[in-house]
Amino acid sequence: MKIHFNPKDILPKLRLAKAVTVRSPVPILQNVKIVADKQSGAVLHATDLAIGIRIRFKCKVMEDGTALLPVKRLITILGSTKASQITLASTDGGIVLEADGEEYTFLTQPPDEFPDVSDFTAESYHKILAFSMQAMIQRTVFVTDKEAERNALSGVCFESERRIISAVATDGRQLAWHEAMGETVGEPKIDRVIVPAKTLTLLDKILKDKSLKRVDKVKMAAGVNDDRQTTGTVLFQCGDFTLFSRLCEGRFPKWRSIIPKADDMICATVNCGELRTAVNNVKGVITNLAPGVYLTFEKGRLTLIGEGKEVGKTKKAIPLTYTGRKMMFKIDESFLTALLKVLDVKTTLSVYLPTDGGDPILIRCADGYHYVVMPMSYKDEDLPAECRDVVESACETVESELDVADNVESENEANIVPIVESESEVEVESDGKESEPEVPQIESDKTAESKPVKVMASKPPTAPTAPPSRPVNSGKSAVVQRESGESVAGTILAGNTQGCIVFAEQASGKLYRIPSHCCTRRKSEGVIFVSISEVNLSANAHLLGMFTLQSLF
DSSP states (O other), X not given: OEEEEOHHHHHHHHHHHHHHHTTOOSGGGGSEEEEEETTTEEEEEEEOSSEEEEEEEOOEEEEOEEEXXXXXXXXXXXXXXXXXXXXXXXXXXXXXXXXXXXXXXXXXXXXXXXXXXXXXXXSSEEEEEHHHHHHHHHTTGGGSOSSOSSSGGGEEEEEEETTEEEEEEEOSSEEEEEEEEOEEESOOOOSEEEEEHHHHHHHHHHHTSTTOXXXXXXXXXXXXXXXXXXXXXXXXXXXXXXXXXXXXOSOOOOGGGTSOOGGGSXXXXXXXXXXXXXXXXXXXXXXXXXXXXXXXXXXXXXXXXXXXXXXXXXXXXXXXXXXXXXXXXEEOHHHHHHHHXXXXXXXXXXXXXXXXXXXXXXXXXXXXXXXXXXOOOOXXXXXXXXXXXXXXXXXXXXXXXXXXXXXXXXXXXXXXXXXXXXXXXXXXXXXXXXXXXXXXXXXXXXXXXXXXXXXXEESSOOOOOOOOOOOOOTTOEEEEXXXXXXXXXXXXXXXXXXXXXXXXXXXXXXXXXXXXXGOEEEEETTEEEEEEOHHHXXXXXXXXXXOOGGGGO
16 A cells, blocks of 8 residues: 555544544554545544544545554644655555655554444435534533443434434433434434434534535435334444444433423523623632532622632622512532533523422523523532521521411311201211210200201301422421331421422431422421322432432433
8 A cells, every 4th residue: 555645634534533542442443544546535434433533635646555544643743844745655564654764664464453434334424514503502402421332321422313313411410402404314213212322523623624615515324223212323424424322321310300390481592702701700719529519690780709718708790681589599600601601702691490399490582592401419518608598598488488378278177067957877986986966956836856966067158179298397307208118307398378388308418309298297396297199209208408300201
């Protein structure tokens, strides 16, 4: 093999190929294979067996053949040379590099032992514009689970529905979803595939190559090994680049049920650039021991507070379009930084706040991007002084809601009055003995042999209605007790008329949200006991402090 080329034509391609070879522990796979042909030109092959890349580059082929290139050393030489033309030739045991009086000889392994990376030959596939594919990758890959290896949460899930391609990723604490228009060629039967984050990061670098344009189209074809579409491979092709990868194993969660409904939330709008600057200003004092930034939403203003006990405290206020009540949330600053980094500074963010502080926050953009994040739990004693008034105000709101619920229940009880029926019944007293009911005096000319009985009924008769859900008083000591007898001591932090209570476990500080309609409670020596069945606890009590979106699946 013998070729002539300009270093500027091959150097960017070698750097992309190197990104694959550095991951392989196999010595031969740490090289790049070159295949030269006078008719089709020269092609670079690099793989670690899980990911493979195939790159065509511009050169003049003098002799056909193959060779292995020590990519790290070759990049160093080509990056420092001033020559405009370089000759690369293969020998019996290696390669020779010549340029303007310079000569480099390298010993390499036989190229026949290096596996080839397949070209894109699929007849059924999806096509997406390059800039749309980049947006989907950049806006989702940052929320994948970095600690997992090849399971469902370590990749981005791609779904297709007609011409709409969706990309979604989650690590259990946050979720990102982006849609783009695409085209379908043939009849691809893949509805859902999970592509590893490493593969998509490399594809994003490929799409930034100067030889590609924003309007170029990326072909995507997947082949699965089973009916569940959990194992298989995926191929991407754009311009001179073909990328191969194995799919992540496992089933992706039912993510659509995780995204909260915006109609049930309070909306605020803020500029992305201003929010990014504010987060960067306040996160400097936040330490790993106490992560999280406090965000206070109030009419016309969003206040961000970062505090580190051993460092100090920072505070920043920015304009906000918001007309709801004053609310405060704590969010991991690293989540906000990563999110705002992938969005344009001119973007207007619609932030949907939950009415219950333990529910997720939804952030949307006008171009169809959705981001969901769970607020962090916090202790009252750790709150900055500026945030404590917000918590106190929320507690007052909860107490007023409790009073309203008590009044409604009292009114319903007041409507219960005794009436007389002709059917005979027997009342049972508290000691379990039967007693004769009192016979009221009835004016009549005839003696009634049947004994009228006092029973309870509503007056006036109305259509049956469901009793109101009465929440547990906040701020009270409580014990959550399973049917199995296991008890967990703690405190009721909040209860509301929307049918749930927030319970803090005393031993670990973990928070649970429990629907009050499935609870029964009794008081004993000033302590409220909340009894809940095993089924209800596992299905409805969600961990908030260490909340994972997986717990909802």
